[in-house]
Amino acid sequence: MSTWFAKTFPNVVYQGWNGSDGWFTAIIQTLYMTFWPAIFGGVLGIIFGLGLVLTEDGGILENKVAFNVFDKVVSFLRAFPFIILLAFIAPVTQKIVGTQIGTTASLVPLSIGVFPFYARQVQVALKSVDKGVIEAAESVGATLPDIIFDVYLREARSEMVRISTVTLISLIGLTAMAGAIGAGGLGNMAISFGYNRFANDTTFVATLLVMILVLLVQFTGDFLARILNHKQ
Amino acid sequence: MSDSIIDINKVSVSFLQKGNRLDAVKDVSLSINRGDIYGIVGYSGAGKSTLSRTINLLQKPTSGTVVVDNKTFFDSSKSRKPIISAKELRIERQKIGMIFQHFNLLNEQTVVQNVEFALKHSKLKEKQVQQRAQKLLGLVGLSEYANTYPAQLSGGQQQRVAIARALANDPKILISDESTSALDPQNTNQILDLLKHLNLQLGLTVILITHEIDAVKRIANKAAVMDAGQIIESGSIVDVFVHPQKQLTKTLIGFNEGPKKAISILNSNGLKLNSNEQYIKLTYFGNEVSEPVVISLYKDLDVTANIIYSDVDILGDTLVGTMFIIIEGKSENVEEAIDYLRQRDISIEKLDRSEVNS
Numbered sequence: 001m002s003t004w005f006a007k008t009f010p011n012v013v014y015q016g017w018n019g020s021d022g023w024f025t026a027i028i029q030t031l032y033m034t035f036w037p038a039i040f041g042g043v044l045g046i047i048f049g050l051g052l053v054l055t056e057d058g059g060i061l062e063n064k065v066a067f068n069v070f071d072k073v074v075s076f077l078r079a080f081p082f083i084i085l086l087a088f089i090a091p092v093t094q095k096i097v098g099t100q101i102g103t104t105a106s107l108v109p110l111s112i113g114v115f116p117f118y119a120r121q122v123q124v125a126l127k128s129v130d131k132g133v134i135e136a137a138e139s140v141g142a143t144l145p146d147i148i149f150d151v152y153l154r155e156a157r158s159e160m161v162r163i164s165t166v167t168l169i170s171l172i173g174l175t176a177m178a179g180a181i182g183a184g185g186l187g188n189m190a191i192s193f194g195y196n197r198f199a200n201d202t203t204f205v206a207t208l209l210v211m212i213l214v215l216l217v218q219f220t221g222d223f224l225a226r227i228l229n230h231k232q
Numbered sequence: 233m234s235d236s237i238i239d240i241n242k243v244s245v246s247f248l249q250k251g252n253r254l255d256a257v258k259d260v261s262l263s264i265n266r267g268d269i270y271g272i273v274g275y276s277g278a279g280k281s282t283l284s285r286t287i288n289l290l291q292k293p294t295s296g297t298v299v300v301d302n303k304t305f306f307d308s309s310k311s312r313k314p315i316i317s318a319k320e321l322r323i324e325r326q327k328i329g330m331i332f333q334h335f336n337l338l339n340e341q342t343v344v345q346n347v348e349f350a351l352k353h354s355k356l357k358e359k360q361v362q363q364r365a366q367k368l369l370g371l372v373g374l375s376e377y378a379n380t381y382p383a384q385l386s387g388g389q390q391q392r393v394a395i396a397r398a399l400a401n402d403p404k405i406l407i408s409d410e411s412t413s414a415l416d417p418q419n420t421n422q423i424l425d426l427l428k429h430l431n432l433q434l435g436l437t438v439i440l441i442t443h444e445i446d447a448v449k450r451i452a453n454k455a456a457v458m459d460a461g462q463i464i465e466s467g468s469i470v471d472v473f474v475h476p477q478k479q480l481t482k483t484l485i486g487f488n489e490g491p492k493k494a495i496s497i498l499n500s501n502g503l504k505l506n507s508n509e510q511y512i513k514l515t516y517f518g519n520e521v522s523e524p525v526v527i528s529l530y531k532d533l534d535v536t537a538n539i540i541y542s543d544v545d546i547l548g549d550t551l552v553g554t555m556f557i558i559i560e561g562k563s564e565n566v567e568e569a570i571d572y573l574r575q576r577d578i579s580i581e582k583l584d585r586s587e588v589n590s
Contacts (some may be wrong), residue, residue: 133336133338135290135332136292136330136397137338138325139329140329141325143353146352150341153337155338155339229340230381230383231339232383
């Protein structure tokens with residue numbers, strides 16, 4: 001078995017498991033680059049998504065100026081192709097994490113790249129909450145936090161899980177591009193060590209690992225969305 | 233001091249829609265007494281819901297005053313914003329329960345959690361909140377469904393949950409906004425009877441917004457008819473349903489529809505009135521019994537009464553009988569007969585032919 005593997009995937013074996021170019025390191029880097037931007041981008045996305053829904057026309061905090069600010073920021077940041085965003089915000093990255101390259105440096109553009117995408121989807125998910133339910137909550141004396149947490153976020157939770165799954169998967173896609181600023185990860189493995197070196201077996205295995213990760217996320221997301229839904 | 237619990241005075245609500253001003257409610261004044269079941273009827277878009285939402289300021293009026301339980305919520309002569317603070321308004325809203333056409337329950341929370349949600353800002357302790365929620369579910373007959381999700385319940389049951397939620401904070405007022413319009417007739421009647429029961433048992437003032445006339449007839453004691461943002465007619469249900477003044481009210485409640493149909497069928501079958509014959513509509517209340525009256529017309533007054541149409545309507549607790557007759561006899565006898573009927577508290581309406589045939 002191991003000799004068959006070594007023969008069929010020589011470059012994969014050559015990369016090794018540990019070490020800075022190893023598979024384990026690449027997997028951890030990809031998880032790291034997925035996890036933190038998911039947290040930062042997720043929080044920002046929820047704030048902006050909520051902001052959009054609460055301040056829109058007929059929203060409970062209706063405010064044209066605030067809505068426009070949220071809306072324009074999201075639209076503007078979404079307009080950036082991610083690979084350009086990586087370079088464009090390098091000075092900001094430098095300010096925040098002290099370096100422009102490497103895995104940690106990639107967290108800044110990844111967070112900023114993913115949050116507007118997420119914010120738009122949060123907006124759609126929260127808009128699916130029936131206005132009548134919000135009105136009913138107001139009629140029993142609910143406060144703003146009640147309406148945000150118990151009505152909007154809780155009523156839309158299944159939908160929120162669904163869009164978070166989509167976003168997380170697209171974020172995994174973005175981490176592959178972060179290799180361009182030396183962030184490492186499985187995407188970088190597939191391109192730099194695989195494709196660029198004509199090591200197709202490395203590309204193949206790296207891709208396979210990314211696919212497994214994506215499928216795991218999808219499966220978990222679908223499962224959670226199903227058990228959290230009581231609307232039938 | 234009057235016994236009114238809701239005083240709406242010259243309230244207008246207008247919306248800006250793509251630059252056009254839409255007046256949903258125009259200069260409406262309405263006073264509702266404690267313990268009333270006040271029906272507000274009208275076609276869709278008449279402004280009923282908008283008007284009702286000004287009571288708890290879910291809809292801020294453009295002008296006018298809103299006074300609930302002697303507390304001024306809104307007075308446009310003083311401020312364009314609510315007079316009471318946002319916090320006070322939240323507390324006041326707890327005293328004004330509201331139920332809706334589509335129930336508007338929290339779908340991701342169980343039945344009992346839905347009720348507890350309304351008690352979140354009450355002064356009760358957690359244990360008391362649970363007890364209160366259970367008690368309310370008992371009141372609406374849903375104790376055994378406490379831990380199910382709304383989607384698993386029927387429409388009527390969901391509306392009961394909504395009622396339990398609306399009653400959580402011991403409100404004095406319950407606004408029912410088309411609450412039975414999505415229900416089948418059986419559930420509709422059960423919900424209406426429950427509202428009536430709550431009205432009697434808890435002294436709850438109910439505002440019944442609906443386009444279903446039967447709902448108002450069944451439980452209301454007063455009614456207002458709305459059209460194009462204005463109240464065109466209001467009063468006790470007997471006033472509104474037995475003596476409607478406005479054409480729209482007549483159309484809305486199907487006033488004289490049955491008799492007119494009966495007469496038109498008779499007409500098409502060749503019925504002709506002779507010169508000594510006349511259509512008369514009799515309306516009588518409560519215990520007046522119609523049959524001997526008609527017989528004594530013949531026996532004592534020498535006129536014949538040919539009954540064309542007869543119906544008994546129940547308005548709340550009042551029986552209202554309607555009878556269309558063709559009365560025949562010498563004109564002095566007819567006049568005498570009419571006096572005789574009037575003395576028996578039967579209201580008489582002579583109908584000319586064009587009115588009947590229209």
